[in-house]
Amino acid sequence: MKLAIIGYGNVGRALARLLRQKRREFPFTITGIHTLRHGTAVDPAGLAEDPPMRPRSASIEEFLDAARAQIAVELTTLDPTSGQPAIAHIRAAFARGMHVVTANKGPIAHAFADLREEAARRSLGFRFESAVMDGAPVFNLWRYTMPGVKxxxxxxxxxxxxxxxxxxxxxxxxxxxxxxxxxxxxxxxxxxxxxxxxxxxxxxxxxxxxxxxxxxxxxxxxxxxxxxxxxxxxxxxxxxxxxxxxxxxxxxxxxxxxxxxxxxxxxxxxxxxxxxxxxxxxxxxxxxxxxxxxxxxIDPQVEQTAYGVFSDLADLATV
Ligand SMILES: NC(=O)c1ccc[n+]([C@@H]2O[C@H](COP(=O)([O-])OP(=O)(O)OC[C@H]3O[C@@H](n4cnc5c(N)ncnc54)[C@H](OP(=O)(O)O)[C@@H]3O)[C@@H](O)[C@H]2O)c1
Missing domain, CATH: 3.30.360.10 (Dihydrodipicolinate Reductase; domain 2)
Known part of the structure; x- marks a missing residue:
């Protein structure tokens, strides 16, 4: 499946390393990377490792249209007071029929019910395992292993x-x-x-x-x-x-x-x-x-956060 990554800092780079490490078993392809100050890279056929960054796409919509991915991975900086711009990024991805995975707790803390309903209305996946405890199972624990428990x-x-x-x-x-x-x-x-x-x-x-x-x-x-x-x-x-x-x-x-x-x-x-x-x-x-x-x-590192994102991607790839 093709991935468009929005935000390429500590977590985005750790995710790219993990995807390379697991490429044979999980053949994801990164077709776009979009940042705030470091520009944008897009190739619908798949980006090389550490691709050269070009001038930033004029808007999130332009970036997502160019990347032509099935999943948007939202990894931008947290704003805990508003959840933006991540909420707008997620909505733009849903509007293009893309599943969304995020490690950003802002959208889950501010707009979860609306985003969940929007994803369901469009039959799209919306996952966020890393938002609260890095890669350790919290939300997927409840999704898959606790039937009937309140x-x-x-x-x-x-x-x-x-x-x-x-x-x-x-x-x-x-x-x-x-x-x-x-x-x-x-x-x-x-x-x-x-x-x-x-x-x-x-x-x-x-x-x-x-x-x-x-x-x-x-x-x-x-x-x-x-x-x-x-x-x-x-x-x-x-x-x-x-x-x-x-x-x-x-x-x-x-x-x-x-x-x-x-x-x-x-x-x-x-x-x-x-x-x-x-x-x-x-x-x-x-x-x-x-x-x-x-x-x-125990002592989670950024690699564990990246794993939480990866586990969501692997899950969506099987849906
Ligand atoms: N670090 C962790 O271990 C950890 C754990 C759990 C959850 N998280 C969450 O994961 C997310 C990413 O964390 P991080 O440590 O990777 O952050 P980071 O190193 O600060 O990287 C943030 C990235 O987002 C980009 N960005 C910011 N605003 C943007 C915008 N409006 N449009 C496009 N790109 C934008 C930045 O662009 P530039 O590169 O141009 O500045 C940068 O590439 C955060 O929401 C954080 O709360 C992180």
């Missing part, structure tokens, strides 16, 4: 940047040193404030609630407080008592009421939400038939 709520430690900042302060560093460390590890969003102020976690919380609990919500409706007010003194004092802090996303349905919140919570060090190593993420699902169970991703 999600009553979820609890997650889903933001790696805040974790690195807290761990740096526990080790005697400053808040800013922690943020710089997270940035050097390549795990912060393009705007690090999104991680610190809780926007990234709020977007993940809204995305989970929209997909798993049909919430039709947005990040603005998630009650959110980030870690900006945490100090090294506070974190170190908690550490002497065997405690630590994690930025926790919680969703819970009680009757007809849905509560969604993000908070820097004080946890025992041995709490399952706090005890995963390094930049690991964890999510627990609270359900009617399966009790509480979860998914853990």
């Amino acid at each position: 999600v009553l709520g979820f609890t997650g430690a889903l933001n790696s940047t805040s974790k690195v900042v807290i761990q740096t302060m526990e080790q005697g560093g400053s808040f800013d040193e922690g943020l710089a460390r997270a940035r050097s590890m390549g795990i912060t969003e393009a705007d690090g404030a999104y991680d610190i102020e809780g926007w990234d976690s709020a977007a993940k919380t809204a995305a989970l609630a929209n997909v798993l609990m049909d919430a039709r919500t947005t990040p603005q409706q998630v009650s959110t407080r980030g870690i900006a007010r945490l100090t090294p003194a506070r974190v170190q004092s908690l550490a002497t008592k065997g405690k630590t802090v994690r930025l926790i996303s919680r969703g819970r349905r009680t009757g007809s009421k849905l509560s969604l919140r993000v908070r820097a919570e004080v946890l025992d060090r041995c709490d399952i939400l706090a005890s995963t190593p390094g930049t690991s993420n964890i999510i627990l699902f609270h359900t009617d038939l399966m009790g509480t169970f979860g998914t853990v991703s």
